[in-house]
Amino acid sequence: MGLYIRPRSLGIISKPLERDDDLRTSICCLCNGGCGLKVSLDHEGKVQAVFGDRDNPYNKGKICAKPMEIVQTLYGPYRVGHPLRRINGKFERITWEEALKLIAQRYNHYSQENGTGSIVGITSKIGGSYSKLAHSIFSKLTGMANYGTGPICMESELKVRKDIFGNGSASSPLSDVIKSKIMLIVGNNCAQTKAGQFHWISEAKQQGTKVVVIDTRFTETAQMADRFIQIRPGTDTVLGMALLKIIINNNLYDQAFVSEYTNGFEQLAEAVEAFTLKQAADITGVPRNVIEELAEDLAVRKPGMLFEGRGIVCVNNAGASIRAFEDLMAILGNIGKPGAGIISHINNYGNARDLIPKKDVIKPDRKRSATALYQAMEEGEIKMVFIAGNPCVNWPDSRRMTQAIQGLDFVVSHTLFLDDSAMLADIVLPATHWLEEAGVQASVHRVLQWKDQAAATYAESRSGGDLFRQLAKYMGLETSYFPNSPQKAWELERTHNKSIEGITVERLRKTPGGVHFPCPANGQEAERLYESSLFPTPSGRVELARKNNIAIEYINVFDSPGNQGVSPEKYPYLLSTNKVASHYHTICQYSNWAQEMEKQPYVEMHPQTASELGLTDGDPVRLETVTGSLVLPARITFSVPRGYFTTQPYFGLHSPYRQTPVNSLFPVAVDPVGGNFANKNIMCSASAEGRAGQ
Amino acid sequence: MSQFAMLVDVSRCIACKSCSVACMQENCLHSSSWIRVRGRELLTDHLIKYYNPQSCRHCADPICLAVCPMGAIQRGNDGLVIHDIERCIGCQVCVDACPYSGMKIMTNGKVGKCSFCSHLLEINKEPACVSVCPVEARIFGEREFLIREAGLRIKNLLSRGIKAHLEGADKESTTVLYLSNNTSRSNWLVP
Numbered sequence: 001m002g003l004y005i006r007p008r009s010l011g012i013i014s015k016p017l018e019r020d021d022d023l024r025t026s027i028c029c030l031c032n033g034g035c036g037l038k039v040s041l042d043h044e045g046k047v048q049a050v051f052g053d054r055d056n057p058y059n060k061g062k063i064c065a066k067p068m069e070i071v072q073t074l075y076g077p078y079r080v081g082h083p084l085r086r087i088n089g090k091f092e093r094i095t096w097e098e099a100l101k102l103i104a105q106r107y108n109h110y111s112q113e114n115g116t117g118s119i120v121g122i123t124s125k126i127g128g129s130y131s132k133l134a135h136s137i138f139s140k141l142t143g144m145a146n147y148g149t150g151p152i153c154m155e156s157e158l159k160v161r162k163d164i165f166g167n168g169s170a171s172s173p174l175s176d177v178i179k180s181k182i183m184l185i186v187g188n189n190c191a192q193t194k195a196g197q198f199h200w201i202s203e204a205k206q207q208g209t210k211v212v213v214i215d216t217r218f219t220e221t222a223q224m225a226d227r228f229i230q231i232r233p234g235t236d237t238v239l240g241m242a243l244l245k246i247i248i249n250n251n252l253y254d255q256a257f258v259s260e261y262t263n264g265f266e267q268l269a270e271a272v273e274a275f276t277l278k279q280a281a282d283i284t285g286v287p288r289n290v291i292e293e294l295a296e297d298l299a300v301r302k303p304g305m306l307f308e309g310r311g312i313v314c315v316n317n318a319g320a321s322i323r324a325f326e327d328l329m330a331i332l333g334n335i336g337k338p339g340a341g342i343i344s345h346i347n348n349y350g351n352a353r354d355l356i357p358k359k360d361v362i363k364p365d366r367k368r369s370a371t372a373l374y375q376a377m378e379e380g381e382i383k384m385v386f387i388a389g390n391p392c393v394n395w396p397d398s399r400r401m402t403q404a405i406q407g408l409d410f411v412v413s414h415t416l417f418l419d420d421s422a423m424l425a426d427i428v429l430p431a432t433h434w435l436e437e438a439g440v441q442a443s444v445h446r447v448l449q450w451k452d453q454a455a456a457t458y459a460e461s462r463s464g465g466d467l468f469r470q471l472a473k474y475m476g477l478e479t480s481y482f483p484n485s486p487q488k489a490w491e492l493e494r495t496h497n498k499s500i501e502g503i504t505v506e507r508l509r510k511t512p513g514g515v516h517f518p519c520p521a522n523g524q525e526a527e528r529l530y531e532s533s534l535f536p537t538p539s540g541r542v543e544l545a546r547k548n549n550i551a552i553e554y555i556n557v558f559d560s561p562g563n564q565g566v567s568p569e570k571y572p573y574l575l576s577t578n579k580v581a582s583h584y585h586t587i588c589q590y591s592n593w594a595q596e597m598e599k600q601p602y603v604e605m606h607p608q609t610a611s612e613l614g615l616t617d618g619d620p621v622r623l624e625t626v627t628g629s630l631v632l633p634a635r636i637t638f639s640v641p642r643g644y645f646t647t648q649p650y651f652g653l654h655s656p657y658r659q660t661p662v663n664s665l666f667p668v669a670v671d672p673v674g675g676n677f678a679n680k681n682i683m684c685s686a687s688a689e690g691r692a693g694q
Numbered sequence: 695m696s697q698f699a700m701l702v703d704v705s706r707c708i709a710c711k712s713c714s715v716a717c718m719q720e721n722c723l724h725s726s727s728w729i730r731v732r733g734r735e736l737l738t739d740h741l742i743k744y745y746n747p748q749s750c751r752h753c754a755d756p757i758c759l760a761v762c763p764m765g766a767i768q769r770g771n772d773g774l775v776i777h778d779i780e781r782c783i784g785c786q787v788c789v790d791a792c793p794y795s796g797m798k799i800m801t802n803g804k805v806g807k808c809s810f811c812s813h814l815l816e817i818n819k820e821p822a823c824v825s826v827c828p829v830e831a832r833i834f835g836e837r838e839f840l841i842r843e844a845g846l847r848i849k850n851l852l853s854r855g856i857k858a859h860l861e862g863a864d865k866e867s868t869t870v871l872y873l874s875n876n877t878s879r880s881n882w883l884v885p
Contacts, residue, residue, distance in 0.1 A: 014722045014806075016813045049719050052826060062828040065715035195710030195828050202706065202829045206850075220708045223743055224829075226854075581710040593718055596725050597711045638741045 017049055018042070024454040025053060027441045028067045028196070029128065029434035030584045032345040034443020035059035035196040036512070037067055039435060039454040047071050047435060047455045052196075057513040058175065058445050064195035066584050069591035074433055074458065078417040078590045078655065081459030084428040091428065096460065096470075099427050104474035106410045107142070110383040116143030117366030118382055120373065124149040124389035125585070127431065128439030128451075130486035131464025133493050137355060138468040141477050143362035144386070151370035152394055154346055156318035156674020157308065161342070164326050164543055165335070165529075166536030169348050172305065172341030172528040173445040173516070177204040179339030181301035185213045186236060186325055187311020191220035192581040194345075197444060198224075210301060212294060214239065215311060217578060217604070217646065218639040229294065232285040233574050233644055234557025234681040236312045240324025241552060242280035243295045245272040247331065252299035254333025261533050264545030268327055271551035285641075298332060303340035305329075310579070315680045316560035319673020320552050327551070330542045336530030347442040349517045352496035356481050370677065371668050377404035384410040388431070388464065390586045392420040393652040396677045397627045398664035414467060417590055420652040420661070430461035437463045438486035440508065442517075446527065448503055449514030453486075465489060546673075555672070557681050562669030566626055566683045573609070575623060576680035577649040577662060589655040601651055601659060602635040605686075606642045610634060613688055620689040623647075625665045625682055631689045645686060649679060697773060699837040700810070700824065701844055702747055703873040705851055705858055706831035709733065709745040713823035713832055717749075720811060720822035726800045728808040729823055744875055747832070749823075750775060750796035750808040751862060752869035758788035758797060758807075773869040777807050810869070837869075844873050851875075 023038040036056020042048040050068050054061035073079065083099040084091040110118045123146050126135045139146055150158065158168035165171065177183055177200050191198050202224060205211045213225040214236065222228040231239055247253050248269050258265050281288040298304055306329045312321040326342060334340040368376055374397070376382045385408055392402045398420075405411055405424050413425035422428050434441075438453045462470075469482035483489035487505055494500050499518035502525070508514055516525040537543050545551040557563065557574070582588060582597035589595070603621055605613075615621055617636045622629055623645060632647055640646060651659035666679050714727040721728065729749040736742050752775045759767040759775065766781035767788065777797075784804040789797040800806040811821035819825070820834040827833075833840065844860045851858045858875050862868035 014724075016809075016811070017720050017722055019817070059828075061825060063712060063826050064710045064828065065712045068712075068715045068719050068826075071719070191708035192710060195708060195712060197828070198708060198710075199828045199830070218741060218743060220710075220745075224706075224708060581708075581712075582715070592725060593715050593727075596718070596727060597714065638735055638737055639743065 020048070023051070024452070026435060026454040027449045027451040028063070029441050030066050030070070030587075031194055032347065032442065032444055033059070033194045033197040034441055034445060034447065034449055034514070035063050035067070036449070037063065041455065045456045047074055055512045058443065058447075059196050060199070062196055062199060065582050065593070065597065066588060069582065069588050069594045070433075070435075072592055073417070073587065073590040074435070074455070076590055078419070079458065080415055080418055080422065080428055080430040081461065082430060083460065086426050096462070099429060100471055100474045103412055103427060104471060106384060108475055110410070111142065114383050115365045116362060117145065117364050119144055119384045119386070120382055121146040121386040122389055122391045123147070123386065124152065124391075124394070126388045127464040128434055128437050128441065128486070129493065130437060130439045130483070130489040131468075133352065133489045134465040134468040134482055136351070137481050138472060140356050140361050141472065141481070142475070143364045145364040145367065147370055147373060151670070151675065151677050152314075152679075153310070154313055154676070156671045156676035157313045157322055157344065158346055159674045160319050160322040161326060161344075161346075163546065164323065164330065167529060169346050169529070170342055170344035170444065170446060171335060171530060172343060173447070174200050174307075174343050175445050176339050176341065176528065177201055177209060177305055177343070178207055180204065180209050180303050180305045181339070182210045182212065182297055182304040183307065184298070184304065184325070185211065185221060185225070185307045186309065187215055187313070188307055188309020189215070189217070189219040189221045189311075189579060190307065190309065191224055193309070193579045194444065195581050210297060212297070216576070216641060216644065227294075229286055229290060230641070232283070232641065233576065234315060234317060234560070235284040236321040237317060237324050237552065237554040238275060238280050238283045239286060239291065240321060240328060241272045241275060241554065242277055242284070242291050243298065244268065244324060244328050244331070245275075245277070246292060246295035247299055247328070248272060252295070253331040257333035258331050261535070262330060262542040262544050263539055264543055264551060265331070267545035267549050268331070268551040271545075271553070274554065298328070302332065302334065303337050304332065304334045305339065305341055305343060306334070307343040311680065314676055314678060315557075316562050316669055316671055316678035316682075317555045317557060318671040318676050320554055322674070323546070324552050327544050330544060335542070336528065336533055338528070341528055343444065345444050347444070347446060349442065349448065350497050350499045352493045355492065355496055360478060360481075369670075369675065371670055374400060374404055374668055377408060380407075383408065385412070387411065387413040387421050387425065388415070390419045390421045390652065392424065393586045393661040394649070394663060396663050396666040396679065397668045398661040399628055400668070414464065416587070418654060419586060420654045423654050429467065430459060432457055432461045432463040436461070437465075440490055443514070447514035447516050448500070448508065450505055450508035558683065560678075560681075561672060562667045562678050563681075563683045568683070571625065571683035571685045572643065573684050573686055574644050575625060575665060575682050575684035576644065576646040578604075578646045580648055583648065583650040586650055586652055586655070589650050589652065589657050595656055598648065600657065601632055601648045601662065603632045603645050603647045604635050604637050604640050605645050606640055607636050607638065608642050609644070610636045613686055615688050622687050622689040623665060623684050624686070625667070625684045627667045628664045630660050630662060630665055645684065697837040698815070698835065699773075699840050700821065700870045701833050701840040701873060702870060703831045703833075703844075703847060704744055704746055705847070705856065705873060705875050706829045707731070707745040707747060708829055708831070710828060712826045712828065713747060716822040716826040717808070720814070721809070723806070724801060726798050726806060728798055728806055730795070730798070742875075748795040750870070751794050751872070752808075752810060754867040757791045757793070761787045761791045763787065774810050774812055776809060776812070777805065779804055779806070840871060844871060847873060
């Protein structure tokens with residue numbers, strides 16, 4: 001070891017934060033929890049700290065670590081400040097005008113030569129409401145097909161819920177939980193992922209709401225619950241079906257609701273006969289009496305709520321599980337009432353209609369699924385990609401995604417950081433952070449909240465709202481369709497979308513906590529959906545069965561996409577990812593504080609699995625799946641079942657963590673019902689790494 | 695003026711580590727938060743798991759004060775144990791001596807510890823860690839009030855079959871009171 005000096009150690013003594021009595025109000029745009037924030041600026045106008053907003057009725061001044069960590073990423077070394085162009089493998093600074101001109105020229109070239117389908121957007125992080133609207137106008141004018149957060153986050157949840165109720169959004173606000181008698185949390189560690197809003201659940205529990213957590217891991221949420229039911233990975237469908245079976249066979253369901261407002265009850269009743277309760281107990285690992293007790297609890301304790309998480313959505317048999325649990329809530333009549341319904345971070349308020357006359361709308365000339373995107377890039381069918389996000393870390397088979405993007409003719413990345421995906425771009429454009437952009441933010445309470453721009457725009461960064469309008473100009477498109485400010489964008493969106501017509505910026509500014517949607521022109525806001533028992537399905541009723549008349553079809557996790565045909569001898573274990581409180585997507589990895597909280601990713605494993613592999617805590621372990629392998633330190637815990645590994649998915653090579661993304665271990669496989677990529681329950685092998693004789 | 699204190703309720707901690715980051719933000723710490731949240735897990739006839747936020751407890755009779763060769767640690771009349779970083783020579787004897795893992799080694803080689811955000815108390819604000827905690831696992835107030843509140847919480851936990859106790863209220867008195875689980879949960883199910 002050589003001598004090394006820590007420059008910070010030479011006399012710097014920390015002093016408390018300088019007081020700032022002129023705090024700006026904002027809304028956190030990270031997890032869709034919608035926590036109110038107070039932002040403190042230093043004398044240079046830079047953000048120096050973020051606090052909770054005590055006037056916001058939803059978080060009451062409480063926040064999790066993430067919005068505080070974000071401050072460090074704003075001015076850190078990875079932040080992009082200027083447009084960059086790759087010349088001979090190196091980035092050189094160019095002006096916005098040069099960058100836009102180049103992109104416009106290439107865009108028009110590929111569009112004319114190879115068709116509109118030769119250009120796609122991978123746009124999970126496009127920005128706030130202003131940028132989203134400009135992006136959708138741009139896509140309509142050019143025929144650009146986009147892949148947003150859907151396939152990597154909530155596609156299955158959205159689709160199944162839309163099939164059942166006619167709307168993929170949450171049916172009820174999280175704040176309703178204090179009115180419910182039972183709260184069923186399935187595959188959701190909200191104590192970590194929505195920590196700032198978790199007080200709603202802990203308050204409800206203190207008031208007598210029974211909190212039941214179903215999960216494979218003994219999570220922080222499970223620790224806080226009245227009842228924790230540990231389930232074998234990937235068997236949630238069977239538990240949901242067993243609960244349905246008990247409730248149907250014992251006539252514990254809401255018969256009036258079922259006969260008046262639902263279709264497909266017979267098919268559902270037939271489908272749940274696929275397993276006996278004994279079989280269900282054997283498959284799920286949940287004792288029969290526990291299943292029976294939960295069914296009884298759900299039947300007796302009404303109203304009840306359901307809060308599903310990525311644990312049953314980002315898996316390869318998601319569609320069936322989601323349908324089982326949401327059908328369960330429907331036949332119990334737990335819908336459209338205070339304290340009843342489904343909580344979700346999906347909160348679509350509908351799209352603005354008729355913004356552009358039909359003559360100017362161009363449809364993409366090809367449609368591809370998210371799985372087909374890889375091949376289309378590899379085979380040269382796609383020439384150009386517009387990236388706003390970090391697909392090289394958070395899309396499955398990340399190595400393949402990286403190579404596919406590398407092979408393209410032209411890549412643009414509109415980004416906050418020089419991350420794994422931006423490093424592959426031909427043009428890198430600096431994006432504004434959400435603290436630097438005004439707009440509307442939706443939350444898990446089914447409200448829309450307005451935030452003003454809290455901090456000065458960093459260096460030359462521009463929002464998606466400005467970028468798409470300016471790019472349209474260089475491309476020779478009609479620019480009059482684009483709004484030129486966040487306020488005007490919202491006004492345009494509001495006046496073209498009946499479900500939010502009553503929500504003006506002025507009203508949002510005046511109402512701490514925001515306005516519930518839908519809220520039509522008469523200004524009447526609806527706290528929850530379906531209170532009138534009108535369901536926007538084609539039949540107007542809740543559809544308990546799928547269109548093929550099979551209500552629910554359980555697929556064993558080992559026979560599900562991604563695991564099909566994989567040798568159980570070679571890959572005997574299951575690999576999953578799980579979330580932690582200090583990270584969000586791939587953003588927080590650029591914060592020192594987040595790194596202090598989570599020094600490095602690790603693999604959780606049961607002590608018996610560790611001893612089978614000859615591992616002790618902290619030993620390096622090599623995990624291998626059909627798509628790749630990765631070495632991580634072992635973390636031995638009783639919180640996970642035997643034969644199961646789980647790690648954290650946030651990290652990339654171009655970050656202080658310098659980690660191979662764990663998503664490179666997940667194959668490109670989707671849930672057959674809903675179309676979600678799986679980043680859990682994929683078969684893997686494991687071995688001790690780097691020791692002689694092994 | 696009645697005496698103030700802080701109550702840390704281990705039974706409620708969800709390990710979001712918001713307190714730990716808020717501490718770094720408020721005290722401008724680049725790293726080495728003065729609060730560290732440690733997971734604990736043990737298997738009896740079932741699994742017991744909880745999180746323990748470790749920081750200075752501001753003892754009535756602080757061992758760190760006794761062992762410091764430089765007199766860099768002082769206890770004020772308000773019950774706060776304050777560390778003077780100018781006097782600290784970084785010998786770290788106090789780090790070993792503290793039974794609560796309250797003294798942290800900072801990147802500058804010296805020692806750092808919770809100041810109870812005394813600069814915030816001066817302007818009638820609560821400490822940063824308390825102001826962010828989403829589940830009221832950290833609350834600030836008059837000592838008598840907090841001891842009563844802890845009593846209510848212990849009773850409530852007991853009604854759900856969880857035994858807990860309060861540390862720091864009488865003997866081994868500290869300004870930061872800890873409500874700790876001393877038993878297991880009855881609802882743990884093993885497949």
